[in-house]
Every structure is written in structure tokens, then in C-alpha cells.
Amino acid sequence: MDANTVSLSYGRGHLQLDLPAKARPMLIRKQPLAKIADPHAAIAEALENPVNACSLAALSKGRKSACILICDITRPVPNRLFLQPMIRTMSQAGIPLANISVLIATGLHRPNLGDELAELVGDPWVLQNVRVENHFARNDAAHVDLGHTPTRNTPVKIDRLFADADLRIATGLVEPHFMAGWSGGRKVIAPGVAHHETIRTFHSARFMEDPLAVQCNLVGNPLHEEQLEIVRMLGEVYALNTVIDEDRDLVCVTFGDIIASHQAAVDFVGASTHIATPRKFATVVTSSAGYPLDKTYYQTIKGMVTPLDILAPGGTLIIASECSEGFGSEEFREAQARLVELGPDRFLATLTAKSLAEIDEWQTEMQLKPMRVGRVELYTTGLSEDDRRLTAVTMIDDIKAAVERSIIRSGDDAVAIIPEGPYVVPRHVAPDERRTADA
Missing domain, CATH: 3.90.226.30 (LarA, C-terminal domain)
Structure with missing residues (x-):
């Protein structure tokens, strides 16, 4: 060329x-990152040896229900690679398939339906064996009210399907985000499955005009700090985070405590994403x-x-x-x-x-x-x-x-x-x- x-x-x-x-x-x-030669083995390893958590199999024992969050169609997350192994692990540990749900974290975006839903999930077995739902931020009855964040007084209402589950896992893609610093992890919960009042509060000008609400910055970023407070109010939550390259191939996967596993993925990709000129x-x-x-x-x-x-x-x-x-x-x-x-x-x-x-x-x-x-x-x-x-x-x-x-x-x-x-x-x-x- x-x-x-x-x-x-x-x-x-x-x-x-x-x-x-x-x-x-x-x-x-x-900066080029090495592709993972065997993505399925890497995901199995992450689920077995998480960051600041027990293995997914151990976490699933004694739980009556589970909810897995996935990003909507605007993110090229490789759901086809990890959803089935996660669900099978939960099922083998005793959670009935009927009590395992996949919730699409649409935020205030439109729902993903039909062929688009099949493309998003990427695995017919998942669609056939567990409940897959879209989040609707404007449905008041579908949310649990957790009160207000202690620092900035944001109203916190989270999708009931996720909030009421015994085992809660967010999944997503870690990439630069122009407001929240980095996508993935805590962002899949808020705004992902938050009520419209929650989303509209921390997308108001007092957050958006803050000079620290920029890509690749988590320190002092008001959106990130608010998302962390929402996670703490929600309680026990885990996350599976992925990083992909320009070819959409997997280069990193982490699983574990939602904050620690997200930070591990950020640490992995940060230096390769920031390019000095x-x-x-x-x-x-x-x-x-x-x-x-x-x-x-x-x-x-x-x-x-x-x-x-x-x-x-x-x-x-x-x-x-x-x-x-x-x-x-x-x-x-x-x-x-x-x-x-x-x-x-x-x-x-x-x-x-x-x-x-x-x-x-x-x-x-x-x-x-x-x-x-x-x-x-x-x-x-x-x-x-x-x-x-x-x-x-x-x-x-x-x-x-x-x-x-x-x-x-x-x-x-x-x-x-x-x-x-x-x-x-x-x-x-x-x-x-x-x-x-x-x-």
C-alpha cells in the first residue's frame, strides 16, 4: 500500500x-497486543482463578438464582465465547437453568431484538436454555430503589432482575470511554441497568463539564466515583471483563470482584491505548x-x-x-x-x-x-x-x-x-x- x-x-x-x-x-x-491463542482456555482459567474472589463454581454453590449482564449491540463484546461456559458452570454448581437470566444493559438505548439479539448473544444454546431480557430504564416498576449516593446525592434505582439475583455478574468490554474514563465493569451496571432518573442525574452538566470526566481517567472522575458508590450500595457483585484488538480478537480476560477485576483489565490495556505524539x-x-x-x-x-x-x-x-x-x-x-x-x-x-x-x-x-x-x-x-x-x-x-x-x-x-x-x-x-x- x-x-x-x-x-x-x-x-x-x-x-x-x-x-x-x-x-x-x-x-x-x-500498541500491538498478543492475541490469546486459545480464548476458551483463557476464559476457563479466569473463571477458575479470579481477581479477589473465589472461582465461579465456588461462588455459584448454594445460590438460588443468577443474573449476567451483557452490553447492548453498540459494543463488540465476544459474548459467544464466555456466556455458555459461565452458565454451564453455574448450572453444574446447582443453580437451575430456569433461574439464570441474561440481562442486556441497554441504559437508555433501544432494545436488541430478533436477529440482532441472536447476533449479540452469539450462541443459540444460551437463547434456548436461559431467560434473555432487555433492560428498560423507563419502566418504574422494574427497578429497586436503593436510596441516594452519599457524596453527590444521585438517586439509585437498579433493574430488579439484577438487584434481586443471588449471584450478580456484569460482563463487558474495557475500552476508553469519553466520559467515564473506561467502559466495562461498574459502567455496565450504571448506566447499563439503571433507572432513567439515575442515568439522567449523573449525565447532567455538573458531571459532564467536570474537566476530569474524560477518557482514560479514573482519578477524580465524578462519573467513575459515582458508579463505584452505586456498586457499593448494591453489594456483592462480580464481573468478567474483556479486551479485544482491531481484529476483534480477544487479548485479555479477567474475572472476579467487579472493581478489582475491572482495574486489572484497565492496567493491562492502558499503556497500549494511550499513544504519545x-x-x-x-x-x-x-x-x-x-x-x-x-x-x-x-x-x-x-x-x-x-x-x-x-x-x-x-x-x-x-x-x-x-x-x-x-x-x-x-x-x-x-x-x-x-x-x-x-x-x-x-x-x-x-x-x-x-x-x-x-x-x-x-x-x-x-x-x-x-x-x-x-x-x-x-x-x-x-x-x-x-x-x-x-x-x-x-x-x-x-x-x-x-x-x-x-x-x-x-x-x-x-x-x-x-x-x-x-x-x-x-x-x-x-x-x-x-x-x-x-x-
């Missing part, structure tokens, strides 16, 4: 991009990480926020996202319409006084971050003309031409290319900082 030809994750495949001849590209990828760029080209994260414009915003540390003020951020499913929820559409009508400053002013955010307006609030830094341009094949207008960003039909225009505007021919979008977190590290770190 030519030095000025790059491949971006896009939909279920890749988008080939020929850069202008004058461009000097810098490719930014995660010696400069900022006036042109950054990225993606929304391909399917399933680029199914909607709602999810695409994550890819706009992650590379901001290397975008020069006034620079151009170009993002490619298929948006095969369109825009997102009606609530998100309404928030974007308000942004278009009011402009960024007036829109933000409508949020800061609220203690309870409107559903999905927090994603529009996150879009304000790249808009404050520079120009955002979107390449997509999945949005209607009305949807394109509501993005409030510049639409482009030719990425190569957009890169060329950006180079001309800035007078800088260096271009940062991030093929895997929000799964990679580039960070500008000045030369003097590098020397200090190496000393």
Missing part, C-alpha cells in the same frame, strides 16, 4: 483513503471505530471527542462514520435541533442549571467539546439530508479533498490518521515532558 493510502474502520469493513501528495501522514494506532495537528482524520459503534450519529460523537488533545486550536477534525442505522433516538434528535437553533453557547446555558438532564442531550453536550477547539467535518453514507443538517457539523463527500483544504487553510501538511477512532487515545507530549518521563 502506498505511503499516502490509509485504511479507516468503517461499517463492517474499511474505507480506503488516498491522501493528497503533499500530506505528511502520521498513523496513530494502539510529539506535536498537535491542524488536520486530524479519524473514524468511529466501525461496526457496531458507527451504527448511529449518536455514537459517532465519541470519535470526535477522543482525539482532542492532539487537535491544534482552530484545526480541522475529519471523521468517517457509516451511520448505517441513522441518527439515534428522538430525544437526541431534539437536542441536536436545539443546538442548531440556539448555537453552542446558548445551548450549554440551558443545561447548566439542570439537576436532571433530558435524555440523550448529554451526547450533544459532548459534541460541544470538539466544536470549541476547531472545525468538525463528517463523511458518512448513512444519513438523510434532514439528519445531516441536525449534525451541526460540516458534511463532506470526499475526505481527500477535505484534507487538502485543511492543509491549505492551516499551511501545515502534517496529518494525524487514527484508523480505529475512539479505541485509541492520542496524547500530545512535549519533548521536555518526554525527557522528564524517560529520566
Whole structure:
């Protein structure tokens, strides 16, 4: 492949991009991680030797029921690898299959049904042998009220199917998250299976505008701290955490205490995900990480926020996202319409006084971050003309031409290319900082 030809994750495949001849590209990828040669053996080992917990077989003895949380379709979690062995272990330890449930942690996203549900679970045996349900955050009767968090007074209501189970296990994917630091672990519970009031409280502006509520940061991050308090209020909970590479192959799996096992996975993937760059760029080209994260414009915003540390003020951020499913929820559409009508400053002013955010307006609030830094341009094949207008960003039909225009505007021919979008977190590290770190 030519030095000025790059491949971006896009939909279920890749988008080939020929850069202008004058461009000097810098490719930014995660540090390579070794694939696990035998994923089934690695999962069995994790279940037998957990982090800060007994084995799953021992944990299952004497329990009358169990509930396993899985992420919704927006996360490429390899559920097909671990659900059946987990369920069989529980069953062999004495929990009846009829009392084992799999709950899809939809948060406030739509349910996953039909063929999509089969794709998500990835194992017909699971669908045939245990109860599989979607979480519905707006169903008041389906939640248990645990009171309020002690520090920030967030109302805590959790799906009854999970809260009432004897054995509770969250499963998920550990990857950078643009608000909560890292996905997986405690995040699968809240917002995953939390009531809409819980979700809307810690997605309000007092959390979202906190400078520590950013990707790859857990220290002082108010969302992470609130999620930990919710876990402690819930009581005994375990987690199985996975890390995958660009090919969606397993590179790490941990099981055990929900906080400790999640931290172990974060420790494993953190260094490979944070990529230092010696400069900022006036042109950054990225993606929304391909399917399933680029199914909607709602999810695409994550890819706009992650590379901001290397975008020069006034620079151009170009993002490619298929948006095969369109825009997102009606609530998100309404928030974007308000942004278009009011402009960024007036829109933000409508949020800061609220203690309870409107559903999905927090994603529009996150879009304000790249808009404050520079120009955002979107390449997509999945949005209607009305949807394109509501993005409030510049639409482009030719990425190569957009890169060329950006180079001309800035007078800088260096271009940062991030093929895997929000799964990679580039960070500008000045030369003097590098020397200090190496000393």
C-alpha cells in the first residue's frame, strides 16, 4: 500500500483513503497486543482463578438464582465465547437453568431484538436454555430503589432482575470511554441497568463539564466515583471483563470482584491505548471505530471527542462514520435541533442549571467539546439530508479533498490518521515532558 493510502474502520469493513501528495501522514494506532491463542482456555482459567474472589463454581454453590449482564449491540463484546461456559458452570454448581437470566444493559438505548439479539448473544444454546431480557430504564416498576449516593446525592434505582439475583455478574468490554474514563465493569451496571432518573442525574452538566470526566481517567472522575458508590450500595457483585484488538480478537480476560477485576483489565490495556505524539495537528482524520459503534450519529460523537488533545486550536477534525442505522433516538434528535437553533453557547446555558438532564442531550453536550477547539467535518453514507443538517457539523463527500483544504487553510501538511477512532487515545507530549518521563 502506498505511503499516502490509509485504511479507516468503517461499517463492517474499511474505507480506503488516498491522501493528497503533499500530506505528511502520521498513523496513530494502539500498541500491538498478543492475541490469546486459545480464548476458551483463557476464559476457563479466569473463571477458575479470579481477581479477589473465589472461582465461579465456588461462588455459584448454594445460590438460588443468577443474573449476567451483557452490553447492548453498540459494543463488540465476544459474548459467544464466555456466556455458555459461565452458565454451564453455574448450572453444574446447582443453580437451575430456569433461574439464570441474561440481562442486556441497554441504559437508555433501544432494545436488541430478533436477529440482532441472536447476533449479540452469539450462541443459540444460551437463547434456548436461559431467560434473555432487555433492560428498560423507563419502566418504574422494574427497578429497586436503593436510596441516594452519599457524596453527590444521585438517586439509585437498579433493574430488579439484577438487584434481586443471588449471584450478580456484569460482563463487558474495557475500552476508553469519553466520559467515564473506561467502559466495562461498574459502567455496565450504571448506566447499563439503571433507572432513567439515575442515568439522567449523573449525565447532567455538573458531571459532564467536570474537566476530569474524560477518557482514560479514573482519578477524580465524578462519573467513575459515582458508579463505584452505586456498586457499593448494591453489594456483592462480580464481573468478567474483556479486551479485544482491531481484529476483534480477544487479548485479555479477567474475572472476579467487579472493581478489582475491572482495574486489572484497565492496567493491562492502558499503556497500549494511550499513544504519545510529539506535536498537535491542524488536520486530524479519524473514524468511529466501525461496526457496531458507527451504527448511529449518536455514537459517532465519541470519535470526535477522543482525539482532542492532539487537535491544534482552530484545526480541522475529519471523521468517517457509516451511520448505517441513522441518527439515534428522538430525544437526541431534539437536542441536536436545539443546538442548531440556539448555537453552542446558548445551548450549554440551558443545561447548566439542570439537576436532571433530558435524555440523550448529554451526547450533544459532548459534541460541544470538539466544536470549541476547531472545525468538525463528517463523511458518512448513512444519513438523510434532514439528519445531516441536525449534525451541526460540516458534511463532506470526499475526505481527500477535505484534507487538502485543511492543509491549505492551516499551511501545515502534517496529518494525524487514527484508523480505529475512539479505541485509541492520542496524547500530545512535549519533548521536555518526554525527557522528564524517560529520566
